[in-house]
Amino acid sequence: MPTADPVVSAIAEKYRNNPTYVLQILRETQEALDWISPETVETVAAQLKIPRTRVQSVLQFYSFLYDKPRGRxxxxxxxxxxxxxxxxxxxxxxxxxxxxxxxxxxxxxxxxxxxxxxxxxxxxxxxxxxxxxxxxxxxxxxxxxxxxxxxxxxxxxxxxxxxxxxxxDNIRRRETLLTSIAPGVALDAAIARGRQGMLDEIKRSNVRGRGGAGFPMGTKWEGARNAPGAERYIVCNADEGEPGTFKDRVLLNSFSVRVLEGMAIAGYATGATKGFIYLRGEYKHLQAKLQREIDEMRASGRLGASIRGAPGFDFDIEIHMGAGGYICGEGTAMVESLEGKPGRPRVRPPSMVQVGYRGKPTVVDNVESLAHATEIAVEGGAHFAKRGTRFSTGTKLLSISGDCERPGVYEYQFGVTIGRVLEDCGAKAISAVQIGGASGVLLTPDDFSRRIAFEDVPTAGAFMVFGPDRDIFEVARNFAQFFAHESCGFCTPCRVGTTVQRNIMEKIAEGRGSRYEINELKRVVAFMQRTSHCGLGETAGNAVRDALSKFRPAFERRLRAKDFEPAIDLERALEPARRITGRDDAEAHLETES
Ligand SMILES: Cc1cc2nc3c(=O)[nH]c(=O)nc-3n(C[C@H](O)[C@H](O)[C@H](O)COP(=O)(O)O)c2cc1C
Ligand code: SF4
CATH class of the missing domain: 3.40.30.10 (Glutaredoxin)
Known part of the structure; x- marks a missing residue:
């Protein structure tokens, strides 16, 4: 096994010993050494000239970095x-x-x-x-x-x-996004429109962000363009950590030209010259392919200085790998992570378009949103807006999984009904659909005439199907475990709330729950939603809330006592005290006290 120093030096020098890259340096060092020992922490800190505690805080935050041996x-x-x-x-x-x-x-x-x-x-x-x-x-x-x-x-x-x-890829249905645009075509179209013209087309298209919140992309780009200062950044959010979502994986694998040129077009319209792809650690298999595509773009004048010969159109892209952590998909946490820190959400305002990466105006856009920019550059905003609905223009990718014959990625115009989607993917006698992932909503057959659209059922793309034999309590329990694991711990309502929620679900699962627990669940869910610092905590109780309201019998049949069952056995908890004091008389037992 190589010693830490030469390995760390070589990796750190590749990143010019820049502390901003400490996460990348730790990730690559671990690839070489299998784990990050205390000596390696010291070496990295010395090499980057930063305190050991800073390296330590990054090491401890990311679940794919190991401070203990985990094997080859x-x-x-x-x-x-x-x-x-x-x-x-x-x-x-x-x-x-x-x-x-x-x-x-x-x-x-x-x-x-x-x-x-x-x-x-x-x-x-x-x-x-x-x-x-x-x-x-x-x-x-x-x-x-x-x-x-x-x-x-x-x-x-x-x-x-x-x-x-x-x-x-498992592409099952395509419209306009899951089609290729030849390299350079979208860039040329954007250049022909000019910077302001391109921005106008994005605004005209009414395209809204595909990462979940549905914020108008034109407003965001304009905000960054108008923010003071000369330095700006584009961040492509490829963290895709929401359980049940995988459509960005497909775009990055088979339509990377559209994603990367979409980033360059965002740079052109906003004046940003640097872009990052924040790629989730689980998508490591895409890293080399994307890097080759970026290199090819540089070689063919589609990245770098004076792109396609347009004076002043300078833009380049760098891949930044994540290292485990759903919270890093949240825009401000992502920027923290890019800066080489633990991925904890920032306090807002100021917004990212004012004060983002390294304090500069930054646009964080989802992979799918950026890919749409190429379509808008080529066909214009008005044409784009003809698809979908008035408030949700264009098409949407759905990641469909669970109890259906044809799981995979489906592209629909916004406004498609849930029933139609279920029919297309071969889902029969369905009892529920979870739309939007663990943080989304649980819908039952009464809702299947509702539409996928920001004004009805919004989603970043996850569409999980549950057949008649599925136990929805187990679905909610799995999501409760997910949030307890993924809470970043920064604010108390979410840190404590997600753990309490998980523990109550476990207690009910073990048959030790009562009505008291059901009421506690409701209280915790409402509390997290009201008081959490970011979207993770605000939505961490959605699945439990929906399961409780729509599948109450799945909870009820697990309840042993109807009123209250203590979480700990007090009589048993007193045993060590009895042992130490050598007492076993009646008064040393709880039952005799009442
Ligand atoms: C906990 C959490 C996780 C998120 N994960 C993602 C993600 O994986 N991908 C994504 O595009 N947006 C994610 N978002 C939304 C981002 O904060 C941000 O709104 C989005 O990247 C903006 O891009 P858009 O306007 O193109 O949608 C997440 C938000 C939260 C609160
Ligand atoms: S809500 Fe949860 S994930 Fe968000 S900042 Fe608070 S602890 Fe972290």
Whole structure:
């Protein structure tokens, strides 16, 4: 094994010893050394000339960085609800038994650890796992046996069969976005319109952000363009951490020209000269391909100085890898992460378009939003606005998973009914659909005539289907676990609320719940929604709230006592005290006190 110093020096020098890149440096160092030891922390701090505590805070924040040995093969099974439905736990337990391991434990030879993680963006082809952040979808018992054999024989990951790592696009329906535009065409169209003209077309299109909130893209771009100062940034939000969402994965894999040129067009219209793609760690398999595309764009004059010969149109793009953390998808947390800090949401105002990356005006846009910019550059805003509805123009990608015959990515004009989508994906006798992921809404057949649109059912794209035999309590429980794991801990309502919510759901699952717990759940959900600092906490109770209101019997049948069941057994808790004091008389027992 190489010693830390030369490895760290080489990686840090690649990043010009710039502390802003500390997360990237730690990530790459871990790839080389398998974990980040206290000595490595010291070396990184010394090399970057920053306090050790700063390195430590980054190391501890990101779930894919390890401050303890985790083995040469670090295996994480996706534990999203759709992975559960596809049988991930049986596969997980099979692997633990084959490798004679307990969950999270490192094998005695220091080779392998096996654990669970949240969603990996592979819900259309689960169950899935990550091995050293490389995704392996479509797991079966046989594949698990093969992987165990490779691990036992210590075969390097690079020599594992390439087919294991094949991630399918699963495109099932296309309109205008899931089609290619030849390289350079959208850039030329934008240049022909001029900077102000391009911005006007974005505004005319009424295109709204596809990352969830639906903020008008033209207003955001104009805000950044008009903000004081000469330096501006574009950030492409490719964190895609919402359970059940995977459409950005497909855009980045097969339509990267549109995404990257969309970023350059955003730079042109706003005056930004630098762009970042914040790519979630789980999408490591896309990193090299995207980098090749960026290099090719530079070589062909589609990135760099005077793009396509247009004087002053200078723009370049850099990939920044995430390292685990759903919260980093939140725009301000993402910018913190880009600056080499823990990804904690900022206090707003000021908005990102005023004070963003390194204090400069910054546009954070979703992958899908940026890809739409190429379409608007080519066909104009008015034409774009003809598709969809009045308040939700254009098309929307849906990531469909769960109980349906054809999971995958579907493109529809806004305004499509939920019923139509269910029909297209081959979903029959459905009892519920979770739209918008864990933070979204749970809809039942009465709602299936409702429409996918910002004015009716808004969504960033997740569309999870649950058949008649699914236990919706388990769905809500899985989401409650997700939020307790993903809360960044910055504010008390969310840090405590998500844990309390998870614990109550566990208590009910164990058959120890009562009406008291149901009321507590309602209280916690309302409290988180009202008082949390960011969208994560505000929406962390949505799934439990909806499940409670629409599937109450799924909770009721688990309740043992109807009124109250204490969370701890006080009589048992007094046992150590009795032992220490040597008492066992009647008065040392609770029952006699009443
Ligand atoms: C907890 C949390 C996670 C988020 N994750 C993502 C994400 O993975 N991708 C995304 O585009 N937006 C995500 N967002 C929304 C972003 O904060 C931001 O609104 C969006 O990137 C803006 O781009 P848009 O206007 O193109 O939608 C998230 C928000 C929250 C509160
Ligand atoms: S709401 Fe949750 S995720 Fe957001 S800042 Fe507070 S603790 Fe962090």
């Amino acid at each position: 093969y670090r295996i994480l099974f996706a534990d999203n609800i759709t992975d559960r439905m596809a049988g991930n736990i049986a596969l997980f337990e099979h692997m633990l038994s084959r490798l004679k391991l307990k969950r999270g434990e490192v094998s005695s030879d220091g080779q392998v650890s096996v654990d669970l993680t949240s969603d990996t963006g592979m819900c259309d082809q689960g169950p899935a796992m990550l091995v050293n952040n490389r995704a392996i979808p479509r797991l079966t018992m046989r594949r698990i046996d093969e992987i165990c054999a490779l691990v036992k024989e210590r075969v390097p990951l690079e020599e594992w069969p390439a087919d294991y790592f094949r991630v399918e």
